Amino acid sequence: MDIFLQQLVNGLVLGSIYALVALGYTMVYGILELINFAHGEVVMIGAMVALSVIGALMGAAPDLPGVMVVLAGILVAIPACMALAFGIEKIAYRPLRRAPRLAPLITAIGVSIILQNLAMLIWGRQYISFPPLLPRASFEFFGAHITLLQIVIVALALTIMAGLWLLVEKTRLGRAMRATAQSREVAQLMGVNVDRVISATFIIGAAIAAIAGVMVSAYYGLAHYYMGFMLGLKAFSAAVLGGIGNLFGAMLGGLLLGVIEALGAGYIGDLTGGFLGSHYQDVFAFFVLIGVLVFRPSGLLGERVANRA
Amino acid sequence: MTFHKFAISALSLALAFSLSGCGKTEDAGNVIKIGSVAPLTGPQTHIGKDNENGARLAVDEINAKGLMLGGRKVKLELLGEDDQAEPKAATIVAQKLVDAGVVAVIGHLNSGTTIPASRIYHDAGIPQISPSATAVAYTAQGYNTAWRVMANDAQQGKALGRFAVGKMGAKKIAIIDDRTAYGQGLADEFEKAATAAGGEIVAHEFTNDRATDFNAILTSIKGKSPDLVFFGGMDPQGGPMAKQLKRLGLNARLLGGDGMQNANFLKLAGADAEGVVASSPGLPIDSMPGGPDFRKRYEAKHGPIQLYAPYAYDAVNVLVDAMKRANSAVPAKVLAELPKTDLQGVSGPIKFDAKGDTTGGAVTLYEVKDGAWKVLETVK
Numbered sequence: 001m002d003i004f005l006q007q008l009v010n011g012l013v014l015g016s017i018y019a020l021v022a023l024g025y026t027m028v029y030g031i032l033e034l035i036n037f038a039h040g041e042v043v044m045i046g047a048m049v050a051l052s053v054i055g056a057l058m059g060a061a062p063d064l065p066g067v068m069v070v071l072a073g074i075l076v077a078i079p080a081c082m083a084l085a086f087g088i089e090k091i092a093y094r095p096l097r098r099a100p101r102l103a104p105l106i107t108a109i110g111v112s113i114i115l116q117n118l119a120m121l122i123w124g125r126q127y128i129s130f131p132p133l134l135p136r137a138s139f140e141f142f143g144a145h146i147t148l149l150q151i152v153i154v155a156l157a158l159t160i161m162a163g164l165w166l167l168v169e170k171t172r173l174g175r176a177m178r179a180t181a182q183s184r185e186v187a188q189l190m191g192v193n194v195d196r197v198i199s200a201t202f203i204i205g206a207a208i209a210a211i212a213g214v215m216v217s218a219y220y221g222l223a224h225y226y227m228g229f230m231l232g233l234k235a236f237s238a239a240v241l242g243g244i245g246n247l248f249g250a251m252l253g254g255l256l257l258g259v260i261e262a263l264g265a266g267y268i269g270d271l272t273g274g275f276l277g278s279h280y281q282d283v284f285a286f287f288v289l290i291g292v293l294v295f296r297p298s299g300l301l302g303e304r305v306a307n308r309a
Numbered sequence: 310m311t312f313h314k315f316a317i318s319a320l321s322l323a324l325a326f327s328l329s330g331c332g333k334t335e336d337a338g339n340v341i342k343i344g345s346v347a348p349l350t351g352p353q354t355h356i357g358k359d360n361e362n363g364a365r366l367a368v369d370e371i372n373a374k375g376l377m378l379g380g381r382k383v384k385l386e387l388l389g390e391d392d393q394a395e396p397k398a399a400t401i402v403a404q405k406l407v408d409a410g411v412v413a414v415i416g417h418l419n420s421g422t423t424i425p426a427s428r429i430y431h432d433a434g435i436p437q438i439s440p441s442a443t444a445v446a447y448t449a450q451g452y453n454t455a456w457r458v459m460a461n462d463a464q465q466g467k468a469l470g471r472f473a474v475g476k477m478g479a480k481k482i483a484i485i486d487d488r489t490a491y492g493q494g495l496a497d498e499f500e501k502a503a504t505a506a507g508g509e510i511v512a513h514e515f516t517n518d519r520a521t522d523f524n525a526i527l528t529s530i531k532g533k534s535p536d537l538v539f540f541g542g543m544d545p546q547g548g549p550m551a552k553q554l555k556r557l558g559l560n561a562r563l564l565g566g567d568g569m570q571n572a573n574f575l576k577l578a579g580a581d582a583e584g585v586v587a588s589s590p591g592l593p594i595d596s597m598p599g600g601p602d603f604r605k606r607y608e609a610k611h612g613p614i615q616l617y618a619p620y621a622y623d624a625v626n627v628l629v630d631a632m633k634r635a636n637s638a639v640p641a642k643v644l645a646e647l648p649k650t651d652l653q654g655v656s657g658p659i660k661f662d663a664k665g666d667t668t669g670g671a672v673t674l675y676e677v678k679d680g681a682w683k684v685l686e687t688v689k
Binding site: 003006007010011013014120124125126127129131132136138140145147220221222224227230261262263264265266267269270277278279281 | 350351352354355488512513514515516517519521522524525526528529531532545548549552556557558573576577578579580
């Protein structure tokens with residue numbers, strides 16, 4: 001039982017990170033029907049910028065408490081990622097808004113490769129370690145170990161999700177976003193500044209991505225120029241699993257994918273009597289994804305609730 | 310335009326021919342090309358660059374001293390290539406080096422790249438000396454071109470398995486390997502030796518060489534309450550694994566091979582590196598006969614030693630030693646001389662057995678104490 005609980009904790013932490021990144025994919029898809037493959041790289045840039053700031057601060061003010069240093073890292077990473085996403089949208093996607101759908105998709109892949117290589121040039125090819133700044137407190141809960149960092153990650157992720165939901169449902173900007181998602185032309189006729197709404201969508205997604213990036217690097221203790229690639233792929237899968245374009249779908253899909261992965265890796269060996277080992281962890285997760293898509297092609301919660309809301 | 314392109318490709322083709330020509334015939338040129346292959350991009354860059362620098366130091370020193378072959382002064386030239394630690398890229402750069410007319414290759418770094426590349430060098434008939442590939446399979450293919458200057462996984466795995474059960478007193482052992490030729494080979498040899506010594510293997514889990522999340526497999530291992538976890542893999546995975554192991558409250562020592570026994574592991578694992586034990590083939594650099602002196606010369610040029618630089622340095626010297634005895638750089642003649650190698654290298658005396666493995670084969674165990682690798686003991 002304690003092992004099952006521990007796997008559930010592992011999965012929930014991983015899943016809440018997936019969910020945060022998935023939100024970025026799903027928001028952009030909801031409005032533009034564009035799969036922003038560069039989103040994973042924005043997460044990576046967020047982690048890298050934060051680590052640079054943290055490194056510089058540790059050198060300049062070694063007496064500062066660790067939590068403050070990390071917070072400063074996040075606070076610089078967020079606007080950096082927002083500016084980056086604003087730039088990406090303006091330079092790479094906006095000129096192609098009326099082009100066939102494949103063109104911006106290819107551009108997105110291109111942007112992703114460019115960002116990866118830029119990061120490699122700036123920060124080098126090595127793994128960068130996250131300095132031990134955060135408290136290492138850990139709790140035992142029915143035999144499962146939970147660290148303070150894990151609790152903070154999950155709590156922060158849930159807060160961000162709730163905040164985003166409030167923003168989309170209750171604010172003027174949110175209403176404009178939903179209107180743009182339903183019909184760009186009609187929204188424009190109603191006086192919505194569609195360009196601004198689209199920019200805002202990218203910027204909000206990037207801010208969340210920056211936080212997710214710092215979370216990942218703090219959680220695993222490292223950052224690397226290609227860390228965004230696999231994370232992006234998994235988060236995108238999570239968004240599809242939940243129903244791409246749907247905010248709740250991304251949250252649910254992310255959490256589910258994390259839990260499925262953890263349980264899959266933990267139990268597949270015992271369930272198959274050692275026939276399939278833990279290296280089938282990803283296979284297992286994608287098997288579930290395919291299974292869901294066969295029976296519910298638009299994901300668990302369906303596409304773009306905004307349309308029907 | 311098309312004519313222009315054609316002219317360029319024809320020219321480069323001609324150039325390639327002339328280059329391969331000069332490598333294969335003895336006295337066509339005064340420059341002898343030696344290849345060096347290691348990952349120069351990706352997570353193992355620091356170790357790859359270290360290998361290349363070790364080889365480069367040897368080449369620079371030999372050139373500075375002056376090398377006479379067949380009555381004329383020759384100059385060595387090191388061609389460094391990047392195999393990205395990818396088997397596919399390894400065969401491509403191997404072919405590239407063969408086409409460029411190298412007379413020998415120092416490399417590759419990983420077993421997973423060394424083995425597929427060895428076929429290409431064997432077909433071209435040029436000697437390949439790996440400084441760091443330790444998979445048993447590399448020299449077991451029956452190629453007369455495949456050599457290495459480091460103890461192989463069988464020697465290392467055996468030492469680790471015996472040490473885990475004997476000195477560390479492990480009874481229940483869990484194994485994780487990264488599914489690379491190196492990690493899997495080491496883990497399999499470890500498993501054999503540990504079982505033979507009376508240890509019980511309670512779990513064998515798998516990951517890959519790009520992973521950073523091991524929570525799931527470590528939790529599953531925790532359910533089997535081992536007192537030792539063995540990891541066959543490299544430091545980019547070993548570092549985070551050490552962290553997650555502590556975080557999950559797993560009450561077991563972490564033991565690894567030479568892929569983990571380096572400075573980068575300490576950085577990535579941070580405070581959780583404490584108490585981790587890992588082995589490295591050969592002797593600790595400062596107990597090597599030529600170690601302290603090598604460290605001085607190397608660090609003056611290339612900065613701190615990461616891992617295998619002394620072995621890459623020795624590999625070049627073994628090669629040049631054979632060239633001197635053959636009084637030629639013709640690969641076939643050098644190959645005939647390599648079995649007679651009896652050289653005092655930086656890492657110790659180097660002699661080969663019939664397969665091309667070193668007969669010395671010492672393995673040293675290290676433990677992390679106060680944030681640094683401290684020698685535990687050297688076993689033969």
